[in-house]
Amino acid sequence: KKWVYLFREGNASMRDLLGGKGAGVAEMTRTGVPVPPGFTITTEACNAYYENGQQFPEGMWEQVLEGLKDIEAQTGKRFGDPSNPLLVSVRSGAKFSMPGMMDTVLNLGLNQQTREGLARLTNNPRFAADAYRRFVQLFGKIVLGVDGDRFEHEMDEAKGHGQRQDTDLTTEELLALAEKFKAIIKEDVGVDFPEDPFEQLRAAIAAVFRSWNGRRAVDYRRVNKIPDNLGTAVNVQAMVFGNMGNDSATGVAFTRNPSTGEPEIFGEYLVNAQGEDVVAGIRTPQPISKLAQEMPEVYEQFHQIAKQLERHYKDMQDVEFTIERGKLWMLQTRTGKRTGAAAVKIAVDMVNEGLIDRATAVQRVDPHALDQLLHPMIDPAARKDAHPLTVGLPASPGAASGKVVFDPDEAEELAKTGEKVILVRVETAPEDFHGMVAAQAILTARGGMTSHAAVVARGMGKPCVAGAGDLRISYADQLMTVNGTTIRKGDWITLDGGSGEVFAGKMPTVEPELSGDFATLMSWADEFRKLGVRANADIPRDARVARQFGAEGIGLCRTEHMFFEGDRIDAMREMILADTVEERRAALAKIEPLQQGDFEGLFREMAGLPVTIRTLDPPLHEFLPHDDEEIEALANKLGVDPRKVKARVESLREANPMLGFRGCRLGILYPEITEMQARAIFKAAVKVKAEGIDVHPEVMIPLVGHVSELKLQEEIVRRVAAEVFAEAGIEVPYLVGTMIELPRAALVADEIAQVAEFFSFGTNDLTQTTLGLSRDDSGRFLPIYVEKKLIPDDPFQTIDQRGVGQLVQIGTERGRSTRPDLKVGVCGEHGGDPASVEFFHRVGLNYVSCSPYRVPIARLAAAQAAL
Ligand code: ADP
Ligand code: MG
């Protein structure tokens, strides 16, 4: 069986067998990039090693020796030969890059004799001693498992605790260190450092195989959902030396700037250094631009290779290189990770450069990554030399500054006076909601990405950093301490909800850039997508934002949100407390003009586009005061007996309001409510139409289970529309439809569609009613379900395709069976979730509707679903 592939025998498509690193060096070798010769031991060999009771499989070692011969032939050096020694690196490399796997062993093949040979040959004893010192150290730590701190301690001692750098150590000092290291090895693990290069190689290969099942690697795989049976490959490669003097160096680079996407090489290098010195921060590396001055020819070659690799892979690469006495060698290449902003710029630039087509560009950008771009961010100039106080979870993106407030009531009061505040809590609860509304941003010490604070903040499009464990908050003293800094109430802080960083003081922020490359990419996305994208917006301001983000209409306007504003709640309460139809009508008459005004605003903002307005939905109890003091105040205002108010509040209390007197049930018992809302809608429509603006109202009846319910409500809406049109002498085209948010409605969709002109799946409620799961009460156990993988995702974030999704599919099919041109959309949180959007595309919906800030994410996800 073939266990070993020479680099020149492999290629980029062999990642399964050769691992990512092996496939990368093979591809570079194949395409003529200078790579030190070597070979890859396959991932299959790793798996066979385990099946074989941790023994190399039959024939593998012989093939390794063959591979070594090939390297010897190419380099003219010989492994273990003091007169001209070949040294190799032994590098692990699984299919997916995995921190937590074995590190790389460099300079393998050195012993007393070969070190002397190397010194003679290079005429550079110090270099040979440095290589030797490094090898004993790495081999001891990585292969033999000696505690690395013991070596570091000796190094530190030798350098005089920071007085000298590693490059200052003399040959003698380096050799003395190597001997000390050997003694440490003997003492720590009781074995002699192996002098035989072949023994070194065997041990290093076995150590790479074993590292596949090391604790860190196993944990990493579990967290990142990487299967355990992939195995790791092992790369054995001729060493090239970046530590041969000042004409030698080692470095890492991206072929474009990974944070901005600028098409310039971005990276760092260290002169006279080896391997991981750059990452380890032994000395401060220099920016790659410096290389252009110090070694112009090498830089030019590097630049050419970077371009070549980009052209070859058609994507930005993350590369590792070493310069040995002025000669450049490439050691690794892989697709580079990047920020959302860089992803957009690189994708657009590469289309303009003719490297990729528009479809590829659209697929290159992760819709989730757009989130970072759609919110204000800390001015990059200000952020450069700022150090965060601490870093928590990036729970909701965007940046904001404000004065620290620990109490939600206080947050509300201060905000009313025009102050910018940031609400800081150990964790938040529903009763803190008003404080969260008032705050610019929210910071919590406890809680995860699905904590109350995180979920609510995301819903409101407000920045939130959650679970910042370093915070010590004292509500009593109205201060917090964080890593030695004390922040008091009223002090300014700045949060970056996209990175989780918390800064002291007030930092300038910049608004998201919705033009330029972003707009270009979005326009390309629009070329491909089939799914429409609307926004959930209740007020004109949100509608305007939504339109800027490219919404093609409003998919859900929740009229009840308007009732909470200002004095309107009084009229609403009066309506609820009314004893007779007449009293109720009188109260509704006060609300009607206010509603009409709101709708006019929405219609103007959405000129030419459909606006879906849902009739009153929540349980009436939500509008009523709950404690005695408030009840008393309300009674006084209305001039009624407090006992009467109290009795009414009591009578409206429900054991299970989510399944109680709400949705269309309100309009069926109190048809005058639906009537008032319909009148407000159509009066607004004719008025705005008279201004010459194109209006398309769509009236949506919530929580329908039986077609008879919808029929009753539809009749009211149509009657009122006819009345208003007759009165105004203006007609407006409109639709009447329903939300599908009960399983029964999905099942009898064929009946419902005989009345409904459109469906909008309310997937939040449909998830609750299908799973029998209250969203507000699920926090205690749902995260554990996800963690234990009982369910793949939080069903309130990503739609449960098998269950809830099936109802969406059934409802759509049955609905269209009786009304072929039925328009079908979705207006739950899922409308802005890329995985869910993909599903909605697949089952043939007409549109999704999501919060304004998620509109671009949905547009991109819809395009990717269509490609
Ligand atoms: P990682 O996966 O941690 O990046 P690598 O196997 O890429 O580990 O090795 C880390 C570094 O070691 C490389 O970036 C390079 O600087 C150095 N290195 C590895 N192999 C060689 C080699 N054959 N010659 C010189 N340096 C090498
Ligand atoms: Mg590497």
Ligand code: MG
């Ligand atoms: Mg609902």
